Amino acid sequence: MIDHTHDTSATAWVASANTGHTDFPLQNLPYGRFKRAGSQQDWRIGVAIGDQILDLKAAAQLGRWPTDIQALLHPLAQGDLNRFMAQGPAARKALRAALFDALRDPAQTGSANARALQAAAAQVLLPQDQAEMSLPCQIGDYTDFYTGIHHATTVGKLFRPDNPLLPNYKWVPIGYHGRVSSIGVSGQSFRRPQGQFKAPDAEVPSFGPCKRLDYELEVGVFVGAGNALGEPMSMDQAEADWFGIVLLNDWSARDVQAWEYQPLGPFLAKNFATTISPWIVTQEALEPFRTAFEHPPTDPQPLPYLDSPANRAQGGLNIELEVHLQTSAMRAAGQPAHRLMQSNFADAYWTVAQMLAHHSSNGCNLQPGDLLGSGTQSGPRPEQGGSLLELTQGGKQALTLPNGETRVFLQDGDSITLHGRCQREGAVAIGFGACVGTVRG
């Protein structure tokens, strides 16, 4: 059921939210953590609206909020998103409705709170281009899934031509643990990793700078209240629980990965950096972009612990994804980033609820702010590969960029930007903002 926070006729008193092409209209309201760039301020929680940020610390002080909403704003005004995440879906929905009303043009509603905030606009808003963003919350554990079946098939073919998709793939939402310490927010740059690798024809391995540096296009899911140790989430609990979604770039050192990953999985090939977009788009904002979800009838159907009527009816999420590359030569010449591919998260083989239900099915406790990567989201066609490994057929087929440069893998100075956008007839389109990361030499 779509509530009033998706009313397509509602506009904000922040003009830049009403342009039709912003990622952050009144119907989005994602959470992030920011401070005025270059200031000594503590990190604050804010909500993106148009090209501005609503500062929830200032807004809590200057608005006219009912008591229950003041209580929800309390941890957020202290810069603590985790404590809000822990309160679960009812709190999320209540605050969303209150923020929607508070940012809605008071000419539409006559809301005293909206009038008060609009009058205090200079104190409660900060332009996004004057803000520095951090990770939106404390991430306790990070897990990366492998829900992109087109990615799994294409990459599987490179490693195992006769047996691309392993027998467990269509039964188990495959996942593995990742590294929290090296997760950064959009704008992150990182040194090209060094590592150990062995060319197929080499006698012995060597150690040096990674030669096959790649990106992976993923979305990241933040856990809401989570579950206690030993108490798995049902599919319905999992569906209600997840807090929201960001874009996620799972940078990968392919030469290191090929040599190290047997038998315990990728390790140093992945943990030198992971970049996420700064704004968590909530489950509630994504509500209009749900889609039906079913495995093809010729495939195994999910085991009962991974199945529910709600998941079949609307477990999928229609999120259009894109990857853009800008080389340092392009940057120097003032040329924009070049789009490398497009795909859609609706093509994932497992849903967000299935990721949480599977993860907790053995009793593993998920905690507020834990991050779950979706795995690389490639589309069904070859040009829809979510990584260079796929787009260059394992490094065999160079890509030619509009300025004549070629790429097999990433070179120093290359920036990768992920974009995500949700749109459909009858709903206001929303987006995720950019997720940018740059390779240093």
Added chain:
Amino acid sequence: MIDHTHDTSATAWVASANTGHTDFPLQNLPYGRFKRAGSQQDWRIGVAIGDQILDLKAAAQLGRWPTDIQALLHPLAQGDLNRFMAQGPAARKALRAALFDALRDPAQTGSANARALQAAAAQVLLPQDQAEMSLPCQIGDYTDFYTGIHHATTVGKLFRPDNPLLPNYKWVPIGYHGRVSSIGVSGQSFRRPQGQFKAPDAEVPSFGPCKRLDYELEVGVFVGAGNALGEPMSMDQAEADWFGIVLLNDWSARDVQAWEYQPLGPFLAKNFATTISPWIVTQEALEPFRTAFEHPPTDPQPLPYLDSPANRAQGGLNIELEVHLQTSAMRAAGQPAHRLMQSNFADAYWTVAQMLAHHSSNGCNLQPGDLLGSGTQSGPRPEQGGSLLELTQGGKQALTLPNGETRVFLQDGDSITLHGRCQREGAVAIGFGACVGTVRG
């Protein structure tokens, strides 16, 4: 160089530390986090001495410490071990020397601080059997290595009879990321996990309680100051950095593991519980138990980033390890736990310094309090398997216990206890305390 804190003639003013068989003589001084059992106290940092705990909050107030030691005690008196870990080896050595002197019998030294603390014994000591322990510090990330070559070979044979040890094993200190949220301290009990598995002859997988539940005998290494993102540690930095060691039980669901682990490694087979012993035995306490470390001359020698003269001379650690099993029938009959095996951490194929140097070699940042598991420490002989998978030859050969019960894998009510002890001629023996965990139905 062995400093005075290993003086074999030194005894403590806490009588139970001088028995010769305690794990915690004056020469050990491990750190843990505790409170009086059943109290509403905040968690405090303490040091185990004999059968007592020196409460560092009370000791900081009631002792006569020089200014520099007062400063080191400050975060510890606030219950924060991570902030002390972050200060690196010089701080660690200085505080160790001060604690050694403060707990040493003042009749031997005439120390005014030792006299003051002894006089305040009732306020600064708590009997260990009246304490409740927690995890000793905040663990940011947990990584599990695979340094036990005998384990890797035996387990490899079960999965790949023709090719037990993969070609990377003797080049790469194999590791993978683990789950932080489900790490518990000795005394932990956990529900038998449920999971998805597929018998070799089954058409399709099923979901239900794990039937092949196992333990793994490991040690856990706590990171000290760590390294900044993008700045790998040299072998010498790695050797200086690590803070200390605990015992670690990496509980494993073998049926889940066999079905899920390709291609990204173990996940739900491991993350339902991990148990560590409560006392971190410091690098400085382990100094007398170092051993020479070299790969056999017929094996590949470590690449330069994993090699150093100091590592060859003394990179190994002589830690005697044991696993004991007590079933609920044994408990009910008042029978003690039965020793299943013995091994020694000196048989590991990679050293602690190599684990840290490898982990950071790609620029991955290690942080104070991060935990690195060693992987299962099996000995060279079949009866030295560090898991039931090994001791029962993949579940084919049941073990018979002294009371006539048999075990292939763990049953509900079974408790596993790990012990570790260091001893040699010319040094006071030290131990790790027990690491106990119990399977619930």
